[in-house]
Amino acid sequence: MDGQTIFDALVLGIVEGLTEFIPVSSTGHLLLLGHFLGFESTGKTFEVLIQLGAILAILTVYAGRLWKIAVALPSDQNARLFVLGILLAFLPAAVIGVMAHKFIKEVLFESPALICTTLLLGGFVLLWVDKIELKPRYTNVMDYPLWLCFVIGVFQCLAMVPGVSRSGATIAGALLLGTDKRSAAEFSFFLAMPTMVGAFAYDLFKNRDVLSADDATLIAIGFVASFIAGVFVVRGLLDFVSRHGFAPFAYWRIIVGLAGFAGLYLVG
Template sequence: MPDYLIAFLLGVVEGLTEFIPVSSTGHLILLGHFLGLESAGTFDVLIQLGAILAILLVYFQRLVEIAMALPRDRRARHFVLSVLFAFLPAAVIGALAHDFIKSVLFETPMLICIVLVLGGIVLLVVDKLEFKPRYHDVMDISWPAAIGIGFCQCLAMIPGTSRSGATIVGALLLGADKRSAAEFSFFLAMPTMVGAFTLDLYKSRNDLSLDQGVLIAIGFVTSFVTALFVVRRLLAFVSQRGYSPFGWWRIAVGLLGAVLLLTVG
């Protein structure tokens, strides 16, 4: 397969899966493995920027409104601190365990398949539970709940878990309704992805090369466009359909990947 088609495909997968609870990292690693790619490290890091910019664009007006309200609105200050508190556990643990995660966990495709299936089962179970949500607006999520969601996010350091999946399930269990859980996951993605991107970019600085410029541009643009579509549609989708479709998708991908690993290698 030509390199530009691979770049396009990886960009589409990154954009489509980054903000839904199916694990973009797991999908990219498995896809790269079966396409016979070497670890795409730097390329994967740079195309993530497309997804980051997509969510910042969608929420730009909301972010400006919150920033303008900070000096006079206690609720806005409460929300910003909630997101920061939720971000801290992953920031600390991710920085300390970065090299182990990248060198060991990211190089184990079968582990990713197993985690995809287990995470899919968790989503199916959680989606069927009858919760009595305490938070119907993302701005009202309490600081203890936010910190709990932040620790749940740390589970996503195991590839295949899904950052959005871990935070959404955590938010549901801690009292958010389905829409607020997804929206808090979006807001938490902003500092988390920017932090991870910055750290990965710093760690990969010696691998950067202009030779891949065109391929990176293709992956970046396709990641941005597809992530833009997902972010704009996801809240309405989960409000109507819940998270079961993503659970079934995870199980299907995990089982298919495991079968291919055992038969093809």
């Protein structure tokens, strides 16, 4: 393991933390950037496992609120329904992720052109969703009905295709189903916790026999970098979305998608 590989892992970890919670596809960015850097991880585990660092950022920032929900569970029906809603939203991705794991890792993750395409298409979709006039009926994640949580979870499954964006799919789905922008982004935060922990545990289990000490070192570097970068994003994202909406992220997706196609054309 040389210094360049360590530097690449650090850069990719920062990119993961900066992009995990915004609707631009952290996985798409990691795979595309890794392709041009020549970064290869064993079984594409690095790109999945370092996401837990970003999830730890949510747990750190939302620790007080999560504790209040946990304490309220025995006596507060709203708290119990909220937790049940998150679990229902997580269920579709858990089932499809297990069933399609091999296809996702060995086929979809290995197609930079597909990632560029989904980044572009997702950017146009997000731009359309951000501009249409929607009348929110749900503005508090604690009041989301169970059916709404489950359908948002179905939207999350679109992110099995790299470049679609887990947060982008859930946010766009939530907005189309009648939520406001701030609560849609916040629900995506909460849904990320079981989703990413589940992805981490399953991917680690599937690749436990092929990971080396060097792999573990790179993952640790990426994990720490994604955690630190993720803290900054989580702290400021909701206020940013309230002021500016999702159009800036849509334009970023389009720029990255076009740049990716240009890079593939020029250097392969």
